[in-house]
Amino acid sequence: MKGVVFDRFGPADVLRLAEVPMPVLRSGDLLVRVMAAGVNRADLLQREGRYGRQTYGDSDLLGLEVAGEVVAVGDAVADIAVGDRVMAIVGGGAYADYARVDRGLAVPIPDHLDTVQAGAVMESFVTAWEAVVHLGGAGPGGTVLIHAAAGGIGSAAVQIAHALGARVLATANAARRDDVAGLGAERVIDYRGEDFVSAVAEGTGGRGVDLVVDFVGGDYLARNLHCLAPGGRLVQVGLLGGQDQAVMPLGLLLHNHLRVIGTVMKSRTPEEKRAMVRRFAYGALPMFAQGRLRPVVGRTFPLAEAVEAHRYMEAGGGFGKVVLTPG
Secondary structure (H helix, E strand, O other): OEEEEEOOOOOHHHEEEEEOOOOOOOOOEEEEEEEEEEEOHHHHHHHHOOOOOOOOOOOOOOOOEEEEEEEEEOOOOOOOOOOOEEEEEOOOOOOEOEEEEEHHHEEEOOOOOOHHHHOOOHHHHHHHHHHHHHHOOOOOOOEEEEOOOOOHHHHHHHHHHHHOOOEEEEEEOHHHHHHHHOOOOOEEEEOOOOOHHHHHHHHOOOOOEEEEEEOOOOOHHHHHHHHEEEEEEEEEOOOOOOOOOOOOOHHHHHHOOOEEEEOOOOOOOHHHHHHHHHHHHHHOHHHHHOOOOOOOEEEEEEHHHHHHHHHHHHOOOOOOEEEEEOO
């Protein structure tokens, strides 16, 4: 089969399409013919060597989410059959013709979604559900601030918080204001031209928000804590700002009894990932069938053009998820 490989860390042009071995099926696995593979920021960081190793998880190949058709099942799998359509999280291996999928990390594709749309769901919406709902506790009557709201996980988080009845404030590039508002954000703050702390104070009558979901880190940390109402939660999902160190106003943290929670999917154990997928399947998957949540696909590229897909994402291309499809 064909798969995207890279022999050294570096820019997008280290990627190449090559002949690679078929995955070896284990008893609890599905073998999926890949019809769509979401491109995630983590793929770019892995290719650049930010994680310190070329592989992270289950496969030597890039790619953390797939959608496609089941072509074989392990002998311990009884509830998924050959021919079923599934979307899944994988520990690598999505950038290929076929991917090995842990049954516990796969869910059926809702009938009204095509496989390209399904390729934009799992990494973004499972992570967002964990941050907004399981860890963040968002719900009716609450107010949420979501940063990087035009990105894959951020846009999913906006939809989830809105669907659950929360008021949503969001930060994004001004050019994406209407796109993010269309997902359910009540106010979209231009992170380049506006001070989001002041905007949150104005938008909440000085009270602050109950939850902040942040993907930036660095000097956003202190500012995020200043946005929180007493008892509020900050869920830190990523470090897009590239700053690992930050100053925390501990007096504010203690006085307002705030909580700071970190989460990332890549470092979780297989059982923790399965639990995340179960929570998503129970809470979020019905919302897709009801039309309350929808994947946002910005652009598709053939698998053979993975280099161009990575360059497009690095350039900040578009609104919505970048998805690889078969050639």
